[in-house]
Amino acid sequence: MKIAIAIILLVVFSVAFHLVSPWYLPPIASNWQAIDDTISLTFWVTGIVFILVNFFLAYVVIKYRKGKQERADYEPENKRLEIILTTITTIGVAAMLAPGLLVWDQIIAAPEDSKEIEVVGQQWQWSFRFPGDDNKFGKVNNQFITVANPFGINPSDPAGQDDLLVSGNEVHMPLEQPIKVLLRSKDVLHNFTVTQFRVKMDLVPGTVTSIWFKPTRLGSFEILCEELCGIGHFAMRGRVVVDTPEDYQTWLNQQPTFAQTQDFTAGDPLKGQSAYMICATCHGQKGEGNAAMNAPKIAGMAPWYVERQLRYYQQGIRGKHKDDMFGQQMAPMALTLSGATSVDDVAAYIKTLQDIPVVETIQGDTKRGMSLYRTCGTCHGATGLGNQGLNAPRLANQHDWYLKRQLENFKQGIRGKHPHDVYGVQMRLMSRTLRDEQSIMDIISYINTL
Numbered sequence: 001m002k003i004a005i006a007i008i009l010l011v012v013f014s015v016a017f018h019l020v021s022p023w024y025l026p027p028i029a030s031n032w033q034a035i036d037d038t039i040s041l042t043f044w045v046t047g048i049v050f051i052l053v054n055f056f057l058a059y060v061v062i063k064y065r066k067g068k069q070e071r072a073d074y075e076p077e078n079k080r081l082e083i084i085l086t087t088i089t090t091i092g093v094a095a096m097l098a099p100g101l102l103v104w105d106q107i108i109a110a111p112e113d114s115k116e117i118e119v120v121g122q123q124w125q126w127s128f129r130f131p132g133d134d135n136k137f138g139k140v141n142n143q144f145i146t147v148a149n150p151f152g153i154n155p156s157d158p159a160g161q162d163d164l165l166v167s168g169n170e171v172h173m174p175l176e177q178p179i180k181v182l183l184r185s186k187d188v189l190h191n192f193t194v195t196q197f198r199v200k201m202d203l204v205p206g207t208v209t210s211i212w213f214k215p216t217r218l219g220s221f222e223i224l225c226e227e228l229c230g231i232g233h234f235a236m237r238g239r240v241v242v243d244t245p246e247d248y249q250t251w252l253n254q255q256p257t258f259a260q261t262q263d264f265t266a267g268d269p270l271k272g273q274s275a276y277m278i279c280a281t282c283h284g285q286k287g288e289g290n291a292a293m294n295a296p297k298i299a300g301m302a303p304w305y306v307e308r309q310l311r312y313y314q315q316g317i318r319g320k321h322k323d324d325m326f327g328q329q330m331a332p333m334a335l336t337l338s339g340a341t342s343v344d345d346v347a348a349y350i351k352t353l354q355d356i357p358v359v360e361t362i363q364g365d366t367k368r369g370m371s372l373y374r375t376c377g378t379c380h381g382a383t384g385l386g387n388q389g390l391n392a393p394r395l396a397n398q399h400d401w402y403l404k405r406q407l408e409n410f411k412q413g414i415r416g417k418h419p420h421d422v423y424g425v426q427m428r429l430m431s432r433t434l435r436d437e438q439s440i441m442d443i444i445s446y447i448n449t450l
């Protein structure tokens with residue numbers, strides 16, 4: 001009797017839980033209602049079977065309760081029962097799977113008028129390529145991948161010159177336009193998932209996979225990598241912003257073509273030198289940093305990182321948070337660089353500054369820090385020299401009080417929380433792996449040795 005009651009309660013609780021559970025699909029934002037329908041259908045079929053079979057079991061347990069001495073009949077063959085059960089099961093399974101085949105048929109056939117967008121995955125970020133005016137993607141090959149050509153576009157293919165390149169985890173798409181995404185991986189298996197679009201497809205190194213959808217709702221949706229692709233896997237997130245066609249076109253027009261990214265003219269250090277005068281009041285004549293002014297060392301910093309931070313400060317992506325006391329001092333300074341090339345110029349000047357050793361102020365358990373740093377090294381480099389390909393700046397030979405503050409700021413969401421801070425967000429997620437103050441001290445004491 002107890003068992004029968006337990007089975008009935010199990011069914012009642014399971015059904016009730018399913019009805020009130022908040023963990024259900026988020027509201028759909030694409031044409032794939034058919035996916036939701038097949039999921040519901042599966043729930044209905046398996047749910048009905050679950051309820052019937054368990055109630056039947058409970059019924060049998062109650063009805064045929066007998067004393068301890070009774071023995072059950074042994075009846076291994078029952079042709080009639082077997083035919084009935086096999087037929088019902090077959091119908092149930094077919095009802096569950098056949099509609100899925102019809103949906104799959106639609107999934108693999110992108111409509112004629114789809115726009116193609118290439119999505120490139122790498123440990124642990126997303127980038128995107130549009131075919132440009134000629135509507136044709138340039139040929140790519142991993143052998144062409146360099147820091148200056150991260151997509152690996154063949155420089156001698158004319159079709160590639162006008163390809164529009166979007167690096168930095170956020171892509172825009174027009175509303176009500178069928179999109180076919182071509183998926184390519186530079187290193188290991190990844191998986192492109194946008195829950196609200198109900199799409200999910202692997203990126204396989206060495207081949208191009210694809211999936212299509214039509215965004216049906218304006219908004220900003222998270223791209224997740226749903227393939228365990230290494231230590232930073234959970235930080236491999238991006239965004240799709242669904243725009244009106246006009247907003248989309250405006251955004252697209254701002255993206256650089258491949259030819260433009262190759263036509264990179266470095267800033268002019270001479271012009272940068274005069275702009276640097278004002279920076280020197282806090283960061284020092286030689287860029288050595290100044291603890292009294294809370295200003296980090298900038299000598300030895302890579303131009304790409306300096307440029308990005310200065311633009312972040314200018315655009316209010318960094319240094320805007322109300323608790324970011326020190327960032328708020330820096331932000332107006334970035335705005336003094338107002339000319340079209342001033343940011344590049346000052347970064348070029350900073351590049352000419354000799355690196356100077358810093359003085360340690362933080363003590364911790366260096367050995368523990370070393371094992372904690374292993375994760376960090378996958379992006380920032382084993383010796384902390386930074387990695388442009390992964391957008392991770394140099395950490396070695398930076399003032400330790402500055403590093404500590406940044407880690408705390410990331411942890412508290414003072415830095416890296418702005419919706420457009422696509423690089424900071426990765427670091428914000430990573431900073432959470434440092435549980436407490438002691439871990440921060442230990443890791444920094446190890447970085448001091450690099």
Ligand SMILES: [Cu+2]
Binds near residue numbers: 124190236
């Ligand atoms: Cu991944």
